[in-house]
Amino acid sequence: MCAAIVHLAKGSFWCPGVWKSRLGLGSMMKPSCVRVVMRCSGARSILERNILCRIIGRHKCSCLTLENTFKCYDLENGPTMDVELSRDDALAMYTQMLEVRRFETLAGNYYKERKIRGFCHLYNGQEAVAVGMKQRLRSCDSVITAYRCHAWTYLMGVSMHEIMGELLGVRSGCSRGKGGSMHMYSDRFYGGNGIVGAQVPLGAGIALAHRYRKDNGVAVVLYGDGAANQGQVFESYNMAKLWCLPCIFVCENNHYGMGTHVRRASAMSEFYMRGQYIPGLWVDGNQVLAVRSATQFAVDHALNHGPIVLEMSTYRYVGHSMSDPGTSYRSRDEVQAAREKSDPITSFRSQIIALCLADEEELKALEDKTKKQVDSICKKASTDKEVELHELHTDIYSKNVDGKIRNVSGFNLEHIKLAEVCFGKPRRTPACEINDVPVGAAIDVAKAKERKAEQEAKKAKEDAKGKGKGEPKGADSKPPKGEDGDKKKSSATETPAAKTPPPTKKPPAPKK
Numbered sequence: 001m002c003a004a005i006v007h008l009a010k011g012s013f014w015c016p017g018v019w020k021s022r023l024g025l026g027s028m029m030k031p032s033c034v035r036v037v038m039r040c041s042g043a044r045s046i047l048e049r050n051i052l053c054r055i056i057g058r059h060k061c062s063c064l065t066l067e068n069t070f071k072c073y074d075l076e077n078g079p080t081m082d083v084e085l086s087r088d089d090a091l092a093m094y095t096q097m098l099e100v101r102r103f104e105t106l107a108g109n110y111y112k113e114r115k116i117r118g119f120c121h122l123y124n125g126q127e128a129v130a131v132g133m134k135q136r137l138r139s140c141d142s143v144i145t146a147y148r149c150h151a152w153t154y155l156m157g158v159s160m161h162e163i164m165g166e167l168l169g170v171r172s173g174c175s176r177g178k179g180g181s182m183h184m185y186s187d188r189f190y191g192g193n194g195i196v197g198a199q200v201p202l203g204a205g206i207a208l209a210h211r212y213r214k215d216n217g218v219a220v221v222l223y224g225d226g227a228a229n230q231g232q233v234f235e236s237y238n239m240a241k242l243w244c245l246p247c248i249f250v251c252e253n254n255h256y257g258m259g260t261h262v263r264r265a266s267a268m269s270e271f272y273m274r275g276q277y278i279p280g281l282w283v284d285g286n287q288v289l290a291v292r293s294a295t296q297f298a299v300d301h302a303l304n305h306g307p308i309v310l311e312m313s314t315y316r317y318v319g320h321s322m323s324d325p326g327t328s329y330r331s332r333d334e335v336q337a338a339r340e341k342s343d344p345i346t347s348f349r350s351q352i353i354a355l356c357l358a359d360e361e362e363l364k365a366l367e368d369k370t371k372k373q374v375d376s377i378c379k380k381a382s383t384d385k386e387v388e389l390h391e392l393h394t395d396i397y398s399k400n401v402d403g404k405i406r407n408v409s410g411f412n413l414e415h416i417k418l419a420e421v422c423f424g425k426p427r428r429t430p431a432c433e434i435n436d437v438p439v440g441a442a443i444d445v446a447k448a449k450e451r452k453a454e455q456e457a458k459k460a461k462e463d464a465k466g467k468g469k470g471e472p473k474g475a476d477s478k479p480p481k482g483e484d485g486d487k488k489k490s491s492a493t494e495t496p497a498a499k500t501p502p503p504t505k506k507p508p509a510p511k512k
Helices: 017-023 046-055 087-112 127-134 150-155 160-168 199-213 231-242 288-305 332-342 344-354 360-381 389-393 413-423 439-470 482-493
Strands: 003-007 035-039 061-065 070-073 082-086 142-144 219-224 247-253 280-284 308-313
Touching: 082 087, 082 288, 087 127, 087 150, 087 160, 087 288, 087 344, 087 360, 127 150, 127 247, 127 288, 127 344, 142 199, 150 160, 160 360, 199 219, 199 231, 199 247, 231 247, 247 288, 280 288, 288 308, 288 344, 344 360
Parallel strands: 035 061, 142 219, 219 247, 247 308, 280 308
Antiparallel strands: 003 035, 061 082, 070 280
């Protein structure tokens, strides 16, 4: 059976008598803030849980206790284990995780269809980290992450249409299609960084900016277990602690740095203890509520005591990138076991139903709706027009300048070809120039020289071919003797267009 304790506040609604004995309640209950603490067993059927959900309705805030979700290092107290979850927050987080999972699945499909080129790193399996953290970040906080950034880009305010447009390299992309998978930005979101670990010192600098401006914000700096051993990470730890910066270092430990398991690369794999002089916290990164609680604790700590290190233990279902099948260094059984044991979406779905925040029918309808919406958005983005070539030199400086290729010869054929590829057909306008020579004029001159060079090469080839025909064939054939033979040989090598005088005849060798 299900043991339930319901704490009532103002308001009331009717409860059938059949549930009076089951819940230990009167027939009138108060829904505006109903706190339910439940211990569910298999005895309660799905039908009974759904009926309970309908009875105690949609107006409640449930409470549950987290277990085995935190480990502390150099901390007197850790995050609270008793967390509250409202219906609105539960459905919002569940929807966001569904959106991220579906979006990443479509991105993988588009990549296989060769609609997306270049690098593409997917977030499947790690959704709880981004969604849970975003629930407790404020509008004044900043985020910087590594190249696996699609989920964070979406949660920080960029639409899915813009993100998919960026992956596809079309005009609607959030970086005008020029950044691709690893370089997306928005207000207070600083990427998306392609260099492993390079975002960590940048994040410390963002934390310094928050302190300098006194805006009460914190900087969240995310990196993976593959970057955790880099020197720049420890340098950032040192400066953040030295200056007591409001910085949250977050190691997303998915247990594989590309294809290398964490135990093969790290002598000490407890990354939350790496700061030594910085407190640390290990978090079950597959539990979205644990991530949310840890983030609230970390924000308060960073504002009052300085930097802290969080290790989010999670798992990615796909390869490191789309070029990695993800099965050469781990078995398919390992991936399947992780899905069945600790998938962040299915586990949270079970919690929502157990806490009677929604029933299965409602969640199924939400899943279908989310799938259709994401599919429609991504399909629309795939029909957008590609970025025009003149966009290559825009958005480089705050004030755009005319595109020029400097410090090269304006008549160098390779650079001319490059300019033609970059800027399209030759243009007579001086908008794009090479060494201050209009691209169109430079290309015309270069093409004329190229045609002349081709003609000369063709002519030389014909001359060489004619010379080869005039020579006798076969190893045993002897050249003609005497003056007649020499005349035939010399006439065969001469052409009407030859500009050089014929070679001087050698006197015949004396006969023995």
